[in-house]
Amino acid sequence: MIKKNGQLLKIIGPRNPDLDEKIPKNVQNMEELLFYNERYHELKDEGGDHNKDDGEENEEEQQEIDNYDKALNQLKDNHLNKFNKFRSAQSTINRLLFGTGPAAGSPDNFGPSSAMDYNEQMKDIIGDINFEDFDIGEEAREEIEKMENMILDTDFFNDIYNRTEILDEQFSPNQTMSKDDALDGGYASRTVGELVNGFHEIIENYVDSATSIKNTLRQRYNSYRDGDANLLQSHLDDYDNSKELMEQEDGLEDMEDQADEEYSDLWELIEGAEDLAKDQAKYDQLEAIISEYDAVNGGGDNDDPGRTQFIKDAFDRFSGFLTFVKEFPESFRNQLYINEYIMANYGTSEPYSLDPSSGSYLYENKQAQFITYGYTTAGANYAAFIRDIAMALFVVKLIDLVLFQGGFAGPLGFLRALGQAFIYTANGIKQLTGSNKFRWQPLKISRLLDMTMPLFLRMFIIMRSTAGEGYNNKKIRRLQAAITLDKEVSLDENPSYIKGKVKGNVDLLFIPALTNLIPNQNGSLSGKTYTIEKTKVYSY
Known part of the structure; x- marks a missing residue:
């Protein structure tokens, strides 16, 4: 969702897109909705001024209008549904890290056979041994490194849990933002879910406010990408180094x-x-x-x-x-x-x-x-x-x-x-x-x-x-x-x-x-x- 080229960027769209003049069938993101908004209104305003002899051109322009109307009607749900992928991924992460059951699901309540359960057992078993005290060969040292790589810091579990909980609140698909709120501003205190909802409430007729929401979302994405995503990716790299734990x-x-x-x-x-x-x-x-x-x-x-x-x-x-x-x-x-x-x-x-x-x-x-x-x-x-x-x-x-x-x-x-x-x-x-x-x-x-x-x-x-x-x-x-x-x-x-x-x-x-x-x-x-x-x- 927040990594480079993740779902949030797909909702916003790439910066300064190189787009055709005509509205395509598959308008996909906010940048494209904003880019084609002016042409959409121009075509609608010009709809009654065409001669009957311009039938083919009128048909093409009407198709462009239909393409944009389709995007207005469908993209909101498509964009909000992308948040479900994050929630599904979060559920999978929590299940693997903390297990399942009534007393499982967080670093403070993890279940048996979860990654944190095995990690805590490994820490209890070998965490107090200073292997530097042993004058051992290269092969044995490799075995030690495998064992030590399996043990993850407590920050690994706490950071992933805390960050994903915060992001879960941001990406809840059931959050709404009224048209009046979307026009009033104050976007910094709004969740990502609210901002996406608000953008679609006003994009058809209020391009300037919609652009401000889009810019706020891009800033939010950049912050998540450079902060939360990098931290989580670093932890996931650590997890990959010990992925025998889950592969087996x-x-x-x-x-x-x-x-x-x-x-x-x-x-x-x-x-x-x-x-x-x-x-x-x-x-x-x-x-x-x-x-x-x-x-x-x-x-x-x-x-x-x-x-x-x-x-x-x-x-x-x-x-x-x-x-x-x-x-x-x-x-x-x-x-x-x-x-x-x-x-x-x-x-x-x-x-x-x-x-x-x-x-x-x-x-x-x-x-x-x-x-x-x-x-x-x-x-x-x-x-x-x-x-x-x-x-x-x-x-x-x-x-x-x-x-x-x-x-x-x-x-x-x-x-x-x-x-x-x-x-x-x-x-x-x-x-x-x-x-x-x-x-x-x-x-x-x-x-x-x-x-x-x-x-x-x-x-x-x-x-x-x-x-x-x-x-x-x-x-x-x-x-x-x-x-x-x-x-x-x-x-x-x-x-x-x-x-x-x-x-x-x-x-x-x-x-x-x-x-x-x-x-x-x-x-x-x-x-x-x-x-x-x-x-x-x-x-x-």
Whole structure:
């Protein structure tokens, strides 16, 4: 409608048209109506002055008059009907961008399987990852660019919606303008629909006013073309760069349903036990002890977060992992000794089954999980540990598929990668909880790692320990509570200390690929090995 050579320009007509003197059969636009208006009136005025001998000429002139009368009668409806094309296009744009349904149709209310829905999911999933942190090859970089090109700025959706809403008001075909209003002027405040209607109300007998309306419409068109149309075209160019999103639309819903099914299977596997009432007494004791030591804790959350939230949570954890690997903060070194003390004295032990009747969720087998996660609800800490493993397996597998294996560009490809990552994660959880062993290759470029449950827990407690004093102070309180419950000694009345020694090389089995991928500024971290030899004493 407003682009170069769009419908509005076709209504107005090209500037300074090169037209024949005689009125043609197909008068098409305002410029032509204005151009031929004078001849139309001349022919009508001369109609009674011709001789009967001029029959052929009279017939031709009468045809010209009929041509103009036809234009006067039909062009108004033809011009206003062109606005319906804009409204139809707007409806299509809104449907594709924001979906359908009672709660869809705008950036604030978009439906499932719409462009904005997929865009928001993609932003949630990969928006927080700084891919510049990865030293990866050209092929993987191309895959990243495909993914990044799929993500559109919020301005894309807001601008298109807001501009088309404004233009919709301008181009409504049901707006009218009376003859008196058309002659009074004040066209700047009028909509395009009103001006087109007003032009046709007065064109036959008021050429000067009709010319003013036409000139106002041309100014309006130039403004739309250079402003709104350019902005919308720029956004549509961005959309074309990611048009796989719509070109493959027919398969998206099926692939999304499959991804949801795979996620549901995974969540059903890891959601944990609900009836562990017998073990709750110990957690009540621990909570009371912690309360005396002024610790703060909460209950576990076993609600299914949904596929998208699970993915976002997984990447949030992964972002913290990247920070740890890159910075390896000084504060971590002190916590390393405490963590090793926890693992040595209050570690994690079999069984690891997901069947609550096996005893795998009991405090006596999962004391280090309590100290790590701090939930005072029976079974919640082991469930949180399993969820952390699932997130680690899932997010690393997803990155490996998309960045290093390739072939997963576009929404369909990405959803296919999600499904494969969920299946891979479920298989990993089954192996770990069944045999306490899992052969893990975190990224395509890394070696295979023999992972166990204690090794995963060591990884998670280290990662959480880098969060700062808040977490570590609570961790110490939980350690104190575990010691008090174990030794029946009140530490606020009988001060004691931890003496921990870590000697030699700490083999960072869980991040060898990342230590190669991500530059590290700490000189003590070389490849996959962190070299230390220190003894620490902590009083409490």
